[in-house]
Amino acid sequence: MPKLIRFLLINTAFGILVGWLIAASVLYFNINGFGDLVNHSQSRIVAYFILFNSFGVTFGFAVMASAVMLIPRDKDEFDKL
Numbered sequence: 001m002p003k004l005i006r007f008l009l010i011n012t013a014f015g016i017l018v019g020w021l022i023a024a025s026v027l028y029f030n031i032n033g034f035g036d037l038v039n040h041s042q043s044r045i046v047a048y049f050i051l052f053n054s055f056g057v058t059f060g061f062a063v064m065a066s067a068v069m070l071i072p073r074d075k076d077e078f079d080k081l
Helices: 003-028 031-039 044-069 075-079
Strands: none
Touching (some): 003 031, 031 044
16 A cells, blocks of 8 residues: 555544544533433434544544645655654
């Protein structure tokens, strides 16, 4: 696999993981009653799916975009990654 593709996939996966952790913490700590709202919903699975996908996509893209903006410009520096 090319180094740049691997670089993007690793950073995107890290961002998705961060997004899932934040979504889980919002539910666990019941921020503004959101955890109770989702847990007592009739369509709990759909709510979990939408919440975790939206947080995962948002944070995954944010981490990937910041990694691309901060990528080293020298070939020697990029080879150290």
